[in-house]
Amino acid sequence: MEMLNQAGPECLQCEEGCSKSRPPGCPHPCVLPCHPGECPPCVQMLRIKCHCKITSLYVECRKMTTADINEKNLLSCCKNQCPKELPCGHRCKEMCHPGECPFNCNQKVKLRCPCKRIKKELQCNKVRENQISIECDTTCKEMKRKASEIKEAEAKAALEEEKRRQQAELEAFENRLKGRRKKNKKRDEVAVELTLWQKYKYYLLPACAVVVVVFAWYIAHGVD
Ligand SMILES: [Zn+2]
Ligand SMILES: [Zn+2]
Ligand SMILES: [Zn+2]
Ligand SMILES: [Zn+2]
Ligand SMILES: [Zn+2]
Ligand SMILES: [Zn+2]
Numbered sequence: 001m002e003m004l005n006q007a008g009p010e011c012l013q014c015e016e017g018c019s020k021s022r023p024p025g026c027p028h029p030c031v032l033p034c035h036p037g038e039c040p041p042c043v044q045m046l047r048i049k050c051h052c053k054i055t056s057l058y059v060e061c062r063k064m065t066t067a068d069i070n071e072k073n074l075l076s077c078c079k080n081q082c083p084k085e086l087p088c089g090h091r092c093k094e095m096c097h098p099g100e101c102p103f104n105c106n107q108k109v110k111l112r113c114p115c116k117r118i119k120k121e122l123q124c125n126k127v128r129e130n131q132i133s134i135e136c137d138t139t140c141k142e143m144k145r146k147a148s149e150i151k152e153a154e155a156k157a158a159l160e161e162e163k164r165r166q167q168a169e170l171e172a173f174e175n176r177l178k179g180r181r182k183k184n185k186k187r188d189e190v191a192v193e194l195t196l197w198q199k200y201k202y203y204l205l206p207a208c209a210v211v212v213v214v215f216a217w218y219i220a221h222g223v224d
């Protein structure tokens with residue numbers, strides 16, 4: 001009866017542990033010692049990471065090992081929003097899911113025309129698919145024209161102001177110059193007087209001498 005002591009598929013019952021194969025995915029041993037027939041269902045819990053790898057979930061091992069692929073996906077879902085970012089920059093709106101994020105982003109995107117006047121909300125995927133852009137309309141163009149007119153007027157006013165300022169500066173400068181010329185003129189007149197005397201003093205001096213001599217002679221002969 002030695003053979004009966006070895007637990008194995010042929011063994012009916014002994015003191016050894018159960019050596020029957022476990023359901024795929026169950027890491028737990030059978031709770032029964034070597035026994036005939038089917039193993040009882042596993043009652044242990046399994047700790048698994050959800051699809052998005054953020055949450056640890058505890059599920060009944062038996063449920064997990066008997067589930068088909070859809071049921072398994074459901075059991076591994078943490079029920080939170082997927083944390084991944086889509087290529088468009090928006091966050092995935094799906095609930096925690098296996099595999100790649102579906103890229104059909106229907107979140108709202110605000111689009112503006114080049115001058116930022118017209119605003120439109122569109123679905124992200126529609127904008128991406130159709131390369132939508134918003135053009136400026138006639139109102140935009142009218143407003144742009146008015147704005148440029150105002151700018152032009154402002155520039156013109158600034159130019160005028162600059163011209164006026166320069167003119168005023170020029171006038172002030174000229175006035176200062178005139179004032180200096182007047183002073184110079186006075187000095188020039190004095191100089192002219194001086195030069196006149198200097199120019200004629202050689203004629204005036206002898207003339208004076210003659211007058212003096214004639215006067216002296218007159219006095220002298222007048223006394224006789
Ligand atoms: Zn046995
Ligand atoms: Zn198990
Ligand atoms: Zn068993
Ligand atoms: Zn998750
Ligand atoms: Zn998007
Ligand atoms: Zn996702």
Ligand SMILES: [Zn+2]
Pocket residue numbers: 113114115116117118135136137140141
């Ligand atoms: Zn515009």
